[in-house]
Amino acid sequence: MCFKSKFDKLTREDIVDAICKLEKESAEIDESIIAKQKQIDELTLRGRKEKSRDIRLFYAKKINMIKEEREQSVQRAMYLMYNIRLLNKLKKAVDDNEFFVKNAKVSLGNLLSDQKGLAKFLNKALNTRIDAESVLTEADETFQEVEASYEKNESIYGMGKDDDALLAVFETEETLEGEEEFADEANASAEQQGSEE
Amino acid sequence: MCFFKKKPQSDLNQQDRDQIAVNSKMIDVLTTICKDEEFIPELEKLKEQITFLQPSPNHKVYEADKKIKNRIDDLKIALVKGNAKSDDVSEKAENIFEDIRMMIAERNVLV
Missing domain, CATH: 1.10.287 (Helix Hairpins)
Incomplete structure (x- = not known):
C-alpha cells in the first residue's frame, strides 16, 4: 500500500x-x-x-x-x-x-542516458562517413591513374611532313610582312624630316 | 504486487473528452469573474474554440489539454488581479490569451 x-x-x-x-x-x-x-x-x-x-x-x-x-x-x-x-x-x-x-x-531522453550505446552509435556513424569519403578519394585516384596512362596519338594531334612545310611558309610570310612594315615606317620618317628642312 | 493494464481506446477518448469539458467550464468561470469588459469577447471566442475541440485517445493530445488547463488557471489569477485595474496585468492577461490560442493550434496538429 x-x-x-x-x-x-x-x-x-x-x-x-x-x-x-x-x-x-x-x-x-x-x-x-x-x-x-x-x-x-x-x-x-x-x-x-x-x-x-x-x-x-x-x-x-x-x-x-x-x-x-x-x-x-x-x-x-x-x-x-x-x-x-x-x-x-x-x-x-x-x-x-x-x-x-x-x-x-521521453524515449529519446532515455537513449541519451545510455552512454556506452551512444559512443558505439557515434563511432559507427563516423566509420560510415570515413568509408564513404574513402570511396570517393579512391575513385578520384583511379581517374588520375587512367588519365596518366593515356598517350597522345601523334598521327592525329602531332606534326606531319606536310604540316612542317606549311608552317615554314607561314613563318616566312610573317617575316616578310614585318620587313615591309619597317621599310614603310622608315620612308615616312625620312619624308617628314625632308619637309621640315 | 501491482498489475498494469493498458487502458482501452474508448477510455482514453473519454478521458480527453472530460478534460475538454473541464477546460470549457473553466472559461465560464472566468467569464463570470472577469470585470474588465475588454476580455469578455475574447473569453467567449476562446470558449467556442475549446468546446469544439476534437477528443483523441492519443496520450500527447491529453497532455496538451492538461497544459491548456494549467494556462487557463494562470489566466484566472491574472483576471482576478486585473479586477484591480492595472496596465501590467492587462498585458499579462493578453499574453496568456495568446499562449492559449497557440497551444490550441499545436494541439490540433497532434490530432
Whole structure:
C-alpha cells in the first residue's frame, strides 16, 4: 500500500484557487486602505476649518483611530503579498516537477542516458562517413591513374611532313610582312624630316 | 504486487473528452469573474474554440489539454488581479490569451 505525502496529493488547481482567494482579499484590503486614506485627508481638512476646540479634538481622535485601522490593513496586505509570493513559488515547483518528470520519460531522453550505446552509435556513424569519403578519394585516384596512362596519338594531334612545310611558309610570310612594315615606317620618317628642312 | 493494464481506446477518448469539458467550464468561470469588459469577447471566442475541440485517445493530445488547463488557471489569477485595474496585468492577461490560442493550434496538429 502506498502512502502519498501531502505534497504529492497537492494539485495545481488547489494552489491556483488559493492564490485567487488571496488576490481577491488583497484587492479588498488595498481598496479599504485607499478609502481610509481619503477619510483621513477629509477629516484633516475639516479639522483645520473647524473653530470649536471640542469638535477639533473629536476629529483628531477619529483620525488617529482610522490611522490605526489603516496601519492594521497595511500589515495584513503585506502578509497577503508575501503569502501569494510563496504560493506562486509552490505553483512553479509543481510545474517544474511535472515538466522534468515528463521529459525524463521521453524515449529519446532515455537513449541519451545510455552512454556506452551512444559512443558505439557515434563511432559507427563516423566509420560510415570515413568509408564513404574513402570511396570517393579512391575513385578520384583511379581517374588520375587512367588519365596518366593515356598517350597522345601523334598521327592525329602531332606534326606531319606536310604540316612542317606549311608552317615554314607561314613563318616566312610573317617575316616578310614585318620587313615591309619597317621599310614603310622608315620612308615616312625620312619624308617628314625632308619637309621640315 | 501491482498489475498494469493498458487502458482501452474508448477510455482514453473519454478521458480527453472530460478534460475538454473541464477546460470549457473553466472559461465560464472566468467569464463570470472577469470585470474588465475588454476580455469578455475574447473569453467567449476562446470558449467556442475549446468546446469544439476534437477528443483523441492519443496520450500527447491529453497532455496538451492538461497544459491548456494549467494556462487557463494562470489566466484566472491574472483576471482576478486585473479586477484591480492595472496596465501590467492587462498585458499579462493578453499574453496568456495568446499562449492559449497557440497551444490550441499545436494541439490540433497532434490530432
